Amino acid sequence: MILPFSRKKKSNSSVNSGMDTKQLRYEALVQAFSRDLYRYAYWLCKDKQVAEDVVQETFLRAWRSLDSLKDDKAAKSWLITILRRENARRFERKQFDLVDIEDHSVADQDALSSEQEIENEWLRRQIDKLSPEYREPLLLQVIGGFSGEEIAELLELNKNTVMTRLFRARNQLKDAFEKDEQRGQCNG
Amino acid sequence: MDELEFRRQLYANPRDRSDALLAAIKDSPKNQKFYDELQQFEGKLQRAMEVDVPDGLSERLRLRQSFAAPPAKPKRPRWHMALAASVAFAMGIGVSTLNPFTAGQPSMSLGDVALDHVYHASPYITGTDERPSLQTVNAKLARYGEAFEQLPGQVVFVNHCNYHGSPAFHMVMRSEQGSDVNVFVVPQTVDLPSSSAFSDSKMHGMVSQLSDANLVIVGEKAEPLDGLLHKIKGQLNQSI
Numbered sequence: 001m002i003l004p005f006s007r008k009k010k011s012n013s014s015v016n017s018g019m020d021t022k023q024l025r026y027e028a029l030v031q032a033f034s035r036d037l038y039r040y041a042y043w044l045c046k047d048k049q050v051a052e053d054v055v056q057e058t059f060l061r062a063w064r065s066l067d068s069l070k071d072d073k074a075a076k077s078w079l080i081t082i083l084r085r086e087n088a089r090r091f092e093r094k095q096f097d098l099v100d101i102e103d104h105s106v107a108d109q110d111a112l113s114s115e116q117e118i119e120n121e122w123l124r125r126q127i128d129k130l131s132p133e134y135r136e137p138l139l140l141q142v143i144g145g146f147s148g149e150e151i152a153e154l155l156e157l158n159k160n161t162v163m164t165r166l167f168r169a170r171n172q173l174k175d176a177f178e179k180d181e182q183r184g185q186c187n188g
Numbered sequence: 189m190d191e192l193e194f195r196r197q198l199y200a201n202p203r204d205r206s207d208a209l210l211a212a213i214k215d216s217p218k219n220q221k222f223y224d225e226l227q228q229f230e231g232k233l234q235r236a237m238e239v240d241v242p243d244g245l246s247e248r249l250r251l252r253q254s255f256a257a258p259p260a261k262p263k264r265p266r267w268h269m270a271l272a273a274s275v276a277f278a279m280g281i282g283v284s285t286l287n288p289f290t291a292g293q294p295s296m297s298l299g300d301v302a303l304d305h306v307y308h309a310s311p312y313i314t315g316t317d318e319r320p321s322l323q324t325v326n327a328k329l330a331r332y333g334e335a336f337e338q339l340p341g342q343v344v345f346v347n348h349c350n351y352h353g354s355p356a357f358h359m360v361m362r363s364e365q366g367s368d369v370n371v372f373v374v375p376q377t378v379d380l381p382s383s384s385a386f387s388d389s390k391m392h393g394m395v396s397q398l399s400d401a402n403l404v405i406v407g408e409k410a411e412p413l414d415g416l417l418h419k420i421k422g423q424l425n426q427s428i
Contacts, residue, residue: 123236167200
């Protein structure tokens with residue numbers, strides 16, 4: 001007990017403020033990014049509980065290695081990288097728990113009240129049908145707001161590949177959407 | 189920019205506002221129409237992707253972190269210590285009144301709790317072999333921020349346990365000598381005095397620090413623990 005008190009005051013206060021700064025940074029990260037991270041996790045695993053678990057693990061790992069995040073501008077892609085790794089770990093742990101799109105609704109059925117909701121649900125199913133290599137860049141662009149370069153870096157692809165995949169992903173969705181609209185008009 | 193290139197660029201990034209693109213919109217009513225339609229579609233896409241976020245998510249993230257944060261080290265000015273002491277005292281009263289497990293054990297160490305736990309649990313565990321898989325073990329261990337790369341030996345039992353009123357990881361291994369070795373991963377929030385080795389008349393144990401937890405192992409006196417402790421730590425994956 002005596003030894004710690006004999007240390008210099010100055011170093012004590014810097015240790016304390018270091019802890020406080022870390023705490024503040026962590027809370028700012030939660031505030032700024034937890035919602036987008038949850039949504040991203042949700043699209044990766046399509047299960048609310050698993051998505052939350054993945055986000056919890058991601059932020060816990062972020063907290064532990066927060067000191068390694070030097071540039072706060074890179075915070076979001078840093079978190080996404082941790083999250084993707086965390087999600088991959090989940091697959092290593094259990095490879096059997098794959099979700100079948102057909103038996104699985106990505107939204108609450110009872111929430112399907114308005115036309116808007118029906119449209120959302122329809123689109124979610126189409127997004128679900130995209131192959132993962134097209135879906136993931138699209139999620140990063142729309143939910144994450146990342147640029148082509150940033151997505152390329154996150155997914156370790158070159159930028160042209162990313163842009164091509166983004167183009168194809170939207171092209172597929174828009175095609176399906178237009179076909180569905182036409183069918184709706186014919187039926188109506 | 190030709191029409192095909194225009195569409196290709198917009199599909200790849202509907203938020204693109206480059207000069208070339210804006211000029212192409214201005215040039216052709218057809219492009220303008222395509223652009224407007226795509227913006228509308230993009231709105232729909234965004235709404236569909238923005239699934240509901242569960243209530244209280246950010247609060248739960250803060251809570252989880254507060255448990256994971258290392259406890260305050262005795263580096264603070266005196267009044268902090270005094271405050272911490274009175275809080276600890278008040279909590280001590282609360283915990284010892286409410287929690288029969290810890291009642292009447294005011295000065296236990298990390299090792300004492302482990303020994304106590306082993307004596308209490310051994311009638312239920314001796315002779316069992318539940319053969320938990322690596323996945324089962326890691327599913328329990330994840331809560332304490334750790335994971336095994338591989339099981340460090342023959343594991344016969346794994347569960348969460350009550351460690352001085354707090355959840356901890358408890359695993360029982362069968363040693364090469366055939367005796368049971370108890371392994372605990374105790375979160376650092378369990379703030380008990382500890383020493384790297386402890387023993388009583390029958391058992392002995394060792395404590396080693398992990399990033400956010402203490403690793404405690406207990407075995408019979410005749411059981412050499414050094415090597416096993418090393419092996420367990422070697423298989424624990426503490427990297428990001």
